[in-house]
Amino acid sequence: MEPPEVRLENSDTVYDFYLEHRQNRLKAWGAYAILARRYYPRVAYAEGARAGLRAAIRQGRPLLISINHLSENDPYTVAAAAWRSALRPVIGRVRVLAKDELFEEPEQRRKIDMMGGIPVFRGKDHGIRAVNAAGQRMMDICAQRIARGDGVAVFPEGTCNEVDPTQVQPVGSGIGHIAFRAMKLGVEPVLVSMGLSYGPRLDPTVQPNKEEAKSASFYFGKPITELPTKPGDIARLVRADLQQALDGAVAAY
Numbered sequence: 001m002e003p004p005e006v007r008l009e010n011s012d013t014v015y016d017f018y019l020e021h022r023q024n025r026l027k028a029w030g031a032y033a034i035l036a037r038r039y040y041p042r043v044a045y046a047e048g049a050r051a052g053l054r055a056a057i058r059q060g061r062p063l064l065i066s067i068n069h070l071s072e073n074d075p076y077t078v079a080a081a082a083w084r085s086a087l088r089p090v091i092g093r094v095r096v097l098a099k100d101e102l103f104e105e106p107e108q109r110r111k112i113d114m115m116g117g118i119p120v121f122r123g124k125d126h127g128i129r130a131v132n133a134a135g136q137r138m139m140d141i142c143a144q145r146i147a148r149g150d151g152v153a154v155f156p157e158g159t160c161n162e163v164d165p166t167q168v169q170p171v172g173s174g175i176g177h178i179a180f181r182a183m184k185l186g187v188e189p190v191l192v193s194m195g196l197s198y199g200p201r202l203d204p205t206v207q208p209n210k211e212e213a214k215s216a217s218f219y220f221g222k223p224i225t226e227l228p229t230k231p232g233d234i235a236r237l238v239r240a241d242l243q244q245a246l247d248g249a250v251a252a253y
Contacts, residue, residue, distance in 0.1 A: 027114050219249035
């Protein structure tokens with residue numbers, strides 16, 4: 001199937017495509033490895049987190065990866081951290097939610113597709129009512145991908161944090177609904193929180209440049225293998241767990 005144009009009016013066709021789209025794992029590995037040479041993130045773990053992550057991967061448990069969002073550089077530093085961490089074995093089997101505008105330019109879209117992107121039509125860009133049906137379909141597609149064994153990575157704050165880079169901003173219920181719907185399909189995703197810090201910044205509205213992003217600090221929380229059964233409770237757990245991981249990233253910077 002040819003990649004459809006990523007437009008809100010075309011969302012049903014878009015998500016039909018991304019339900020079946022498969023990454024080229026060899027190319028994905030190469031891309032992640034290149035980014036790991038361009039960026040040099042430091043990676044640390046909570047006690048038992050590395051062993052817990054390796055165990056979940058060894059058991060074939062699908063991962064629901066939560067990352068705080070600080071800048072447009074985040075996808076690159078996250079990819080570099082994945083290559084340099086216990087996540088390396090699942091590269092090429094993790095889908096990453098990304099705003100729809102990143103899929104507009106053909107060459108950029110090719111790269112995002114290779115890295116596992118799934119487009120998200122955000123209410124802040126199109127209007128809450130306009131994106132409701134597309135959002136429901138997106139969550140269903142993510143749940144189905146998880147049920148098939150793929151991981152899903154989410155920036156649950158939904159947009160870059162321009163308030164306080166040391167505090168996780170409000171988390172929408174979307175990540176909770178994805179996990180809930182996956183569980184309804186008979187799988188138990190494992191929550192993995194990755195705290196990200198670019199160090200102290202006097203003005204949180206000024207994003208780190210590429211050189212500053214190279215020194216990113218990541219901190220993995222201990223994987224949570226049993227999640228609550230309600231979407232809202234899952235979202236609250238995500239925010240609390242991600243805050244602990246962010247505290248670790250800030251402390252390790």
